[in-house]
Amino acid sequence: MSKNIDIANPTRTQAILNQYGLHAKKKFGQNFLTDVNVLHDIVDIADITSEDYVIEIGPGIGALTEQLARKAKKVLAFEIDEQMVKVLDDTLAQYDNVRVIHQDILKVNLPEMISQEFEPEASVKIVANLPYYITTPILTQLLHADFKWQNIVVMMQKEVADRLNAEIGTKAYGVLTLTIQYFAQAHLARKVSANAFNPAPNVDSAVVKLVPVKPVVEVDNVDKLFTLIKQSFAHRRKSLWNNLVQAYGKDDRTKTNIQSALLKAEIDPGIRAEKLSLAELSHLYIALHANK
Numbered sequence: 001m002s003k004n005i006d007i008a009n010p011t012r013t014q015a016i017l018n019q020y021g022l023h024a025k026k027k028f029g030q031n032f033l034t035d036v037n038v039l040h041d042i043v044d045i046a047d048i049t050s051e052d053y054v055i056e057i058g059p060g061i062g063a064l065t066e067q068l069a070r071k072a073k074k075v076l077a078f079e080i081d082e083q084m085v086k087v088l089d090d091t092l093a094q095y096d097n098v099r100v101i102h103q104d105i106l107k108v109n110l111p112e113m114i115s116q117e118f119e120p121e122a123s124v125k126i127v128a129n130l131p132y133y134i135t136t137p138i139l140t141q142l143l144h145a146d147f148k149w150q151n152i153v154v155m156m157q158k159e160v161a162d163r164l165n166a167e168i169g170t171k172a173y174g175v176l177t178l179t180i181q182y183f184a185q186a187h188l189a190r191k192v193s194a195n196a197f198n199p200a201p202n203v204d205s206a207v208v209k210l211v212p213v214k215p216v217v218e219v220d221n222v223d224k225l226f227t228l229i230k231q232s233f234a235h236r237r238k239s240l241w242n243n244l245v246q247a248y249g250k251d252d253r254t255k256t257n258i259q260s261a262l263l264k265a266e267i268d269p270g271i272r273a274e275k276l277s278l279a280e281l282s283h284l285y286i287a288l289h290a291n292k
């Protein structure tokens with residue numbers, strides 16, 4: 001395959017799938033991008049330069065990988081579908097700066113991989129047309145993983161993109177919104193219509209750019225903070241008090257501890273978690289932790 005011919009365009013994508021006797025697999029969220037303008041936009045939004053080491057999630061037949069490989073120093077792409085990995089051996093054969101790894105991204109130890117595959121102090125960017133069925137677990141994994149990244153540019157369902165910057169007190173405001181807020185600032189970079197894909201998804205899509213931020217309130221253990229946040233949102237219609245008692249225990253000593261932490265954090269026990277900001281939940285975590 002010549003370097004000058006793009007892998008992606010509506011007829012070429014289908015021809016490659018036919019050549020290998022493949023169909024897009026729903027169970028792996030396979031919706032292949034066939035619009036080269038969208039692919040170029042994604043690479044531009046991520047601002048990929050020859051200094052960058054890129055992690056791609058789900059390369060598929062290599063349409064986005066190829067565009068990344070033309071600009072980046074190295075691309076490390078994780079693909080779950082063995083049949084796609086075989087296609088990629090051919091479609092990306094000319095790009096010696098691409099390494100495809102046949103693995104479920106949710107099972108990858110990214111910091112370990114980065115230290116094995118990238119130079120120390122590498123400028124790391126993450127780019128993907130995400131499999132929509134696991135957008136939230138992937139974003140959660142990426143953000144909680146302990147490595148430095150410059151930006152994350154990902155295509156996702158528009159409805160999920162809206163949750164990232166959801167207003168406090170709305171139905172869309174929740175654990176995902178707070179996870180994003182703790183680690184990053186999210187910008188909706190562009191919308192993408194369903195006919196940019198083969199097969200066309202039944203939902204609207206959007207490209208989102210995340211840039212890292214310092215958290216509004218630093219805590220000593222981010223995982224524990226998010227355990228508390230998940231417990232607080234466990235039953236959205238229940239009060240914070242009821243959710244906390246359910247999580248921590250109904251005995252008098254535990255109840256007194258929760259009560260004094262709420263008082264210290266100046267939070268009304270009757271409120272619902274969806275009315276609380278990240279800063280308030282962080283202060284609650286700090287107060288609860290101090291009581292232990």
Ligand SMILES: C[S@@+](CC[C@H](N)C(=O)[O-])C[C@H]1O[C@@H](n2cnc3c(N)ncnc32)[C@H](O)[C@@H]1O
Pocket residue numbers: 028029030031032033034057058059060061062063064065078079080081084103104105106128129130131132134
């Ligand atoms: C929406 S398609 C994107 C394909 C290609 N990047 C494109 O833009 O045309 C999602 C890709 O992610 C792969 N995938 C799905 N689940 C995965 C997982 N858990 N780990 C790694 N790759 C996964 C699918 O097989 C598919 O190739």
